[in-house]
Amino acid sequence: MIARPFDNSVNWRLPGGILGRLPALIVGLAVTALASGEEPRPITVASTTSTQNSGLFEYLLPKFTAETGIDVRVVAVGTGQAIRLATNGDADVLLVHHPASERSFVADGLGLARYPVMHNDFVIVGPGDDPAGIRGTTYAATALRRIGEGEHVFVSRGDDSGTHKKELELWQAAGFDPRPAGGAWYRESGSGMGTTLNTASAMGAYTLTDRASWVSFGNKGELRLLVEGDSRLHNPYSVIVVNPERHPHVHAVEAQAFADWLTSATGQRAIAAFRVDGQQLFFPDAAGASGGADTE
Amino acid sequence: MPSPPDRSDDHPLLPLVVRGLHFGINGRTIIKDVSFWIGSSGRTVILGPNGAGKSVMLRLCHGLLKPSGGEIRWGDLSVGQARERQAMAAQHPVLLRRTVTGNLMHVLRVKGVPHEQRQDMVEAALRQAGLEDLASRAARTLSGGQQQRLAIARACVLRPDVLFLDEPTANLDPAAVRGVEELVRVVAAAGTKILMTTHDIAQARRLAADVMFLNDGRLLEHAPAAEFFAAPKDPAAVRFLAGELPD
Amino acid sequence: MNEFSSAIIAALSMILTLDEDLVEIVLLSLQVSLGAVTIAAVIALPLGALIALQNFPGRRGVVILLNALMGLPPVVVGLVVYLLLSRAGPLGPMGLLFTPAAMVIAQSIIVLPIIAALSRQTIADLHEEYDEHLRSLGCTPLQSVATLLWDGRFRLLTAIMAGFGRAIAEVGAVIIVGGNIQHATRVMTTTIALETSKGNLALALGLGLILVTLALGVNATALIISDTAQRRYG
Numbered sequence: 202m203i204a205r206p207f208d209n210s211v212n213w214r215l216p217g218g219i220l221g222r223l224p225a226l227i228v229g230l231a232v233t234a235l236a237s238g239e240e241p242r243p244i245t246v247a248s249t250t251s252t253q254n255s256g257l258f259e260y261l262l263p264k265f266t267a268e269t270g271i272d273v274r275v276v277a278v279g280t281g282q283a284i285r286l287a288t289n290g291d292a293d294v295l296l297v298h299h300p301a302s303e304r305s306f307v308a309d310g311l312g313l314a315r316y317p318v319m320h321n322d323f324v325i326v327g328p329g330d331d332p333a334g335i336r337g338t339t340y341a342a343t344a345l346r347r348i349g350e351g352e353h354v355f356v357s358r359g360d361d362s363g364t365h366k367k368e369l370e371l372w373q374a375a376g377f378d379p380r381p382a383g384g385a386w387y388r389e390s391g392s393g394m395g396t397t398l399n400t401a402s403a404m405g406a407y408t409l410t411d412r413a414s415w416v417s418f419g420n421k422g423e424l425r426l427l428v429e430g431d432s433r434l435h436n437p438y439s440v441i442v443v444n445p446e447r448h449p450h451v452h453a454v455e456a457q458a459f460a461d462w463l464t465s466a467t468g469q470r471a472i473a474a475f476r477v478d479g480q481q482l483f484f485p486d487a488a489g490a491s492g493g494a495d496t497e
Numbered sequence: 498m499p500s501p502p503d504r505s506d507d508h509p510l511l512p513l514v515v516r517g518l519h520f521g522i523n524g525r526t527i528i529k530d531v532s533f534w535i536g537s538s539g540r541t542v543i544l545g546p547n548g549a550g551k552s553v554m555l556r557l558c559h560g561l562l563k564p565s566g567g568e569i570r571w572g573d574l575s576v577g578q579a580r581e582r583q584a585m586a587a588q589h590p591v592l593l594r595r596t597v598t599g600n601l602m603h604v605l606r607v608k609g610v611p612h613e614q615r616q617d618m619v620e621a622a623l624r625q626a627g628l629e630d631l632a633s634r635a636a637r638t639l640s641g642g643q644q645q646r647l648a649i650a651r652a653c654v655l656r657p658d659v660l661f662l663d664e665p666t667a668n669l670d671p672a673a674v675r676g677v678e679e680l681v682r683v684v685a686a687a688g689t690k691i692l693m694t695t696h697d698i699a700q701a702r703r704l705a706a707d708v709m710f711l712n713d714g715r716l717l718e719h720a721p722a723a724e725f726f727a728a729p730k731d732p733a734a735v736r737f738l739a740g741e742l743p744d
Numbered sequence: 745m746n747e748f749s750s751a752i753i754a755a756l757s758m759i760l761t762l763d764e765d766l767v768e769i770v771l772l773s774l775q776v777s778l779g780a781v782t783i784a785a786v787i788a789l790p791l792g793a794l795i796a797l798q799n800f801p802g803r804r805g806v807v808i809l810l811n812a813l814m815g816l817p818p819v820v821v822g823l824v825v826y827l828l829l830s831r832a833g834p835l836g837p838m839g840l841l842f843t844p845a846a847m848v849i850a851q852s853i854i855v856l857p858i859i860a861a862l863s864r865q866t867i868a869d870l871h872e873e874y875d876e877h878l879r880s881l882g883c884t885p886l887q888s889v890a891t892l893l894w895d896g897r898f899r900l901l902t903a904i905m906a907g908f909g910r911a912i913a914e915v916g917a918v919i920i921v922g923g924n925i926q927h928a929t930r931v932m933t934t935t936i937a938l939e940t941s942k943g944n945l946a947l948a949l950g951l952g953l954i955l956v957t958l959a960l961g962v963n964a965t966a967l968i969i970s971d972t973a974q975r976r977y978g
Contacts, residue, residue: 245842245923254942259926276842276923290831291841395941402943420943448831450839561879581882591877594895594977603891607881635977 242452243272244459247284247292249363250393252438253277255413255482260475265462271455279393281361287311287441290448293456295441296463298411299363303439312441317486318463319472320437323367324415325428326398327353327407335407341431342375349377352386354406358397359389363436368409371433398424411436413482437486440464463487508690510571510579510658512536513558519566520553527553529714531567539706540681540691542722544698546742549711551694552588555661558692559585571659584652585661589668590644592636597628597647600636601654608655618654625687626650626680642673646680653684660684662693666700678704698738702726710734712742751949758950770954773931776844776918777911780851781859785904788856792863793889796871810864813857818850819916825850826920842923847931850917855907862903866896898973905966909959932958 252258253275262273276286280297287295288311295312297303306312325335325344333353335344348355349372357379358365372379379387388406390397394414401408402422410418415426440460445453462468464487472483513535520528527550535541543551556562558569560576560583571579593600601619610618623629626646631639636647645665652660662681666674681704685691695701701708705722710731717731729735736742758766795806827833829841829849840846870892878888893900915933922929924938932955939948 245925250941253938274842274923274925274928276925288832290836393941395938395943399941399943418943420945450831450837559880561876580880583880585880587876591874593874593891594973604881607883607887607891637977 241269241271242455243274244293244452244455245291246273246275246294246296246459247282247286248275248277248296249280249283249298250277250395251298251362251364251411251414252296254393254395255411255417256477257413257472257475257483261468261471264471265459265468268467269455269458269462271458273459277393279358279360279362280364280366287443290443290451293443293451293453294459295443296438297363298436298438299366300437300439302363302366303441306441311444311447313444313457315439315441316460316464317437317439319469319483319486320435321412321483322429323364323409323434323436324412324426325407325409326401326415326424327427328405329423329425331425331427333407336427338428339431341409341428341434342371344428345371346375346377348407349375349379349382349387352382354386354388354404355379356397356401356404356406356408357387357389358394358409359391360393362393364394364409364411367434367436371409374433413477416480416482417477438483508538508572508658510574510582511538511690512572514570515558515567517567518554518557518564518569520550520557520562521565527714528557528564531714531716533709533716533719535690535692535707537706538688538690540685540693540704541707541709542701542705543692543694543709543711544701544705544737545694545696545711546737547696548713550714551696551711552663554711555585555663555692555694559583559661561585579659582657583659583661584655584657585663586645586648586652586665588664590648592639592644592647595636596633597623597636597639598632600647600651604651604654610655622650622654625653625683627676640673641669642676645669645673645677649677649680649684653689656687657689659690659692662691664694664696666695666697674700710737712737747945747949750946751953754946754950755953756950759954766951766954768927769930769932769935769951770958772844772929773912773933773955776847776931777851777908779848780855780911781904781908783848783852784856784859784907788859788907789863789893789900792860792865793867793893795860796864796867797885797889797892807861807864810857810861814861816854816857817916818854818914819920821853822850822917822920825853825917829921841921842925842929844922844929846921847918847929850921851911851914854914854917855911858910859903859907862906863896863900866899866903867892870896898970898977902966902970905962909962909966912962913955913959 248258258275262275266272276292278286280299280302283292283295283297284302284306286292287306295306296318303315307315325341327333327335333348333351335347338344338347357368383389388400388404390400394410395418397408398410398414398418399420400406402420402424405423440463442453442456442460443451445451469485469487473481473485475482515534516532518528518531519526531554543554545551553562557564558576560580569576593603595603598619601622602615605615605618620629623632626649628643628647628650631643636644639647649660649662649665666677669677678700681691681693693704702722707719707721708725709716710718710725710729712733718725718729718734725734726738729738733742795803795810825846826841828835829838829846830836831841840849874892874895878891883891913933915937918929918931919934919937922931922934924930924934932951936948936951936955939951
């Protein structure tokens with residue numbers, strides 16, 4: 202359905218055989234610990250509103266808990282805030298969708314390693330009558346420029362989320378700066394994906410959204426999907442375990458078990474099987490049974 | 498003023514001796530240099546027009562107000578020590594938001610009366626005041642007269658040595674007035690010293706054994722009732738009894 | 745209008761089938777808000793009585809401050825508590841963030857000034873009325889306070905219910921310190937916010953109807969209690 206976008210930024214395997222086995226070792230240890238009767242501790246996952254609103258967690262997490270006995274508590278906020286939570290040690294695991302921020306997080310020693318988990322794509326939605334005439338545009342940046350030049354109402358996340366950062370990258374690629382028009386046709390809602398979609402729906406405005414949120418959104422009103430397929434709209438999600446050396450209190454073993462499960466064959470199959478309205482919303486990204494970490 | 502006898506009538510708190518009593522508030526003097534003594538346990542009525550300072554006098558004797566000058570002694574006790582053995586019923590009875598019984602029980606609890614004794618004392622007080630049928634009524638739903646009788650019964654449940662009554666029937670209809678006055682007689686007969694204020698001359702005639710006439714903060718005359726009503730010595734008292742005060 | 749009829753249907757079907765999720769959410773809402781009100785009352789009632797009865801320099805300022813704090817914005821309280829409970833904050837090691845305990849703490853802070861200010865007013869009014877009588881009886885300070893608290897019981901209960909009403913209706917604090925975690929810290933208000941953000945407006949409205957009914961019930965009960973008390977005891 203979705204054209205697999207090219208992505209040469211991911212290195213699938215850890216160098217060296219033993220290090221590559223490390224995740225599996227830890228899972229093994231975790232399982233042994235669980236089997237020996239020790240109560241598995243719950244983990245707090247800082248993730249995004251888009252993943253939560255799609256319903257993925259309600260579908261996926263019970264499977265993980267059934268297999269490992271680990272309770273997963275998801276705090277869903279914008280990507281920027283999720284990273285701040287993980288930085289402060291208020292979460293054990295980070296599951297977000299902005300590779301640049303994720304890499305900085307790991308590079309700063311705040312996270313152990315970054316494991317690609319799944320991807321979907323962003324789409325541009327807008328009023329059915331499409332006054333900006335962007336329906337079917339190949340390139341998202343072009344579409345945005347048309348919206349900006351025509352001063353058509355556009356609702357931005359405006360909340361430092363992964364979606365927001367992607368949107369800003371697209372404006373930059375279009376060579377158009379919408380911020381001077383803030384409050385006029387460029388409206389920053391400062392909220393999650395759902396609230397932003399509600400706002401766009403009520404205003405009959407354009408907005409950038411991830412496909413999963415869009416498909417599961419219950420208040421589309423006059424909004425229609427107008428632009429999709431641009432490789433720039435690729436939306437990859439990764440999972441990162443918070444570094445226990447920075448925050449000794451994190452439940453590192455259980456957190457690693459979670460990361461490993463997500464990237465395992467079971468987890469990946471489950472992700473692929475998740476459907477809303479008959480549509481697959483997330484596409485597995487990890488290769489192999491225990492996946493691999495990105496160490497760039 | 499003649500000096501008081503050392504003890505009188507075997508009453509624990511008498512004689513009440515007041516010397517040079519002064520009370521002022523916010524620059525206004527309300528009680529001016531009042532001196533008297535009360536030796537007998539008969540019903541004393543403080544009579545005078547409105548604004549004479551009668552209520553303040555009562556409260557000074559009960560220790561609810563501190564005098565600016567002068568001294569008050571109850572027998573061998575200071576005002577503070579005597580207060581424990583005294584009780585007061587104000588013009589507008591302050592009843593707790595509880596039942597009639599609840600109001601009486603509250604007093605017994607505060608005073609530390611043992612559990613077993615409380616019920617009997619409450620019943621006795623209710624009987625004395627004629628309120629037995631109203632025991633479980635909410636106190637504040639009683640009629641004006643009933644409320645005042647409850648306030649008096651409450652004040653008397655522990656048989657105080659002195660009962661202060663501040664214009665107890667000022668707002669009551671004649672039937673209620675009679676009920677309250679009857680209760681006052683009963684309480685007095687049981688041995689409690691009554692110190693009562695009123696501006697109602699007829700009431701004073703009915704109840705007083707001795708009268709203290711107060712006007713404008715000064716004690717102008719103090720005499721046995723018969724003497725006072727037959728031939729008042731003070732000119733202001735004469736005018737008051739003739740219905741000519743206040744000007 | 746369609747949304748409203750869908751909402752009523754949604755609400756009724758959830759209630760009638762005793763929908764598991766609904767029950768869990770309502771129970772947690774009640775637990776959190778009742779817990780908060782209890783803690784707040786235990787502190788606020790004596791505090792209000794103390795301020796009402798004890799004269800001290802600056803008392804008027806304290807009363808003004810207390811009344812002003814009734815309007816403390818819940819979202820601000822949530823933010824402050826979040827900063828305190830975060831691992832990066834002073835109380836981080838307690839690990840309370842994103843737990844119902846954090847929600848109870850935040851709501852207690854919001855509700856405390858309400859109960860304290862209202863109970864101060866009640867006790868002060870009663871004190872004015874009863875003071876002479878209680879002094880005449882020779883009550884100790886403790887006995888006086890006990891008398892005033894008991895006689896003011898209906899007004900104080902109303903104050904507590906006012907606090908509860910505020911707690912159960914707020915969303916700003918609990919969503920920040922609780923994280924709206926499913927099966928853990930999701931309460932009625934945060935669920936309404938979430939369902940709204942998913943565009944499930946009928947469901948959100950249905951939950952809203954249930955919440956409003958609950959709040960109305962509490963307020964109506966408070967009114968009936970104070971009315972009845974007024975008529976019976978005066």
